[in-house]
Amino acid sequence: MSLIAFLGAIEIGLLFGLVALGVYISFRILNFPDLTVDGSLPLGAGVAAMLIVAGVNPYLATLAAFFAGCCAGLITAWLNVRLKILHLLASILTMIALFSINLRVMGKPNIALLGEPTVFTPFEDLGLPFYWVNPIVLLVVVVAAKLLLDRFLLSETGLAMRATGANQRMARAQGIDTGRMTLLGIALSNGMVAFAGALFAQLQGGADITMGVGVIVIGLAAVILGEAVMSVRTIVLATLACILGSIVYRLMVAVALNADILGLQAQDLKLITAVLVVVAMTLPGMRRKFALKKIAAGGGVRK
Known part of the structure; x- marks a missing residue:
């Protein structure tokens, strides 16, 4: 895999790290299965x-998004x-409605953005190669978003939101x-996904009505895969795991598509996605089984 392909995978991985953080808020913090993200991106x-x-400053346009x-x-x-309305059905209804709203x-x-200024334009004069600029800018943005989210989730309001997701009845008993909290959390979750969508459009040079298809799968896979590869005992580690x-x-997808021995092509992307999601879903269970076997083996030796 070439350096440009590697940095491209890092670039898209960082971008969808924002999506993963949004999915983390809904699925892990609030225990709310939210499919709205397929329409909010x-x-x-x-x-x-x-x-x-229309001539609006790109930074204001991104904030509006x-x-x-x-x-x-x-x-x-x-x-x-x-x-x-059941949370899953409510999110499906909103997702369906957003297709028409997005067309409106x-x-x-x-919409093409070729030749239009973007949030990345001011950084193109830094003297760095073009394939380095976007990943560096996105890294700064994602780290800033992670730190702000960590600060929020560790605040009093964030603790109340986490309590809501853990046990609503107990949370209500505590006043x-x-x-x-649900309104605030789902709004913040989809706001982060839409923010990622705004950056994605400026990165790719345009927005398309179908660019949100399957986003929830990618976001959830990133969350689960991150939890499988590192500890998530604290909020700081959990949000870092989402980004990683x-x-x-994305690196796994890039490697699979660039591995000539596998014979995969661009049209196999959905197949690769499905396989990676299966792997991400089964990894946590495999880790638990391995840990239990290790503990059992250690106990047997001590005896």
Whole structure:
């Protein structure tokens, strides 16, 4: 695999690290299976692309995309909390509705950003090769997002949100407004995914209505893979695992596609994705079995 292909995989891995952090909030912190992200990522991409083409500053456009994603998450959480619709069904309904909303926002199936200024444009004059600039910028953005999320989850509000996901009945007994925490958490989750979508559109040179298909699978695979490769005993380690899991996932895809001995091509990407998700889902169980066997063997020796 060439250096450019390797850095490209790191670049996309960092980008989807933001998606993994958003999925972590909904699936792990709130225990809320949220499929809205398949619609909120193209929503963020579409909002940012539309505003940039209209002449809005790329940084403001990206911020607007974040808040648009928050609104999508709020709708899903509101359907669940206020209308008592099952969380999974609520997210599916919002995801379906977002397809039409995204078309309304964009006005057409795709928007090109070729020649338009982006958040990466100011860093192109640093004198570095183009294939180094984007990964470095994304690394700074992802690290900043991780630190902010860590700070939030360790705050009083973050602790209340974690308690809501762990045991809603106990959280309510402690005076926590679990509905409000759910609204806030799902909004933040989809805001981060939409933020990733806005960066993705500027990175790839355009937004497309179908770019969110399968995002939830990639995000969940990154979370599970990260938990399999490192300890997640603390929030700081858990969020780091999400980012590392996303990078490892993209590297595995890149290696598989670039390994001539396997004979895989670009059209095999979905197959590779499915196989990697299966591996990510089974790794934690295999680790537990191995640890139990090790403990049993050690106990036998001591006797």
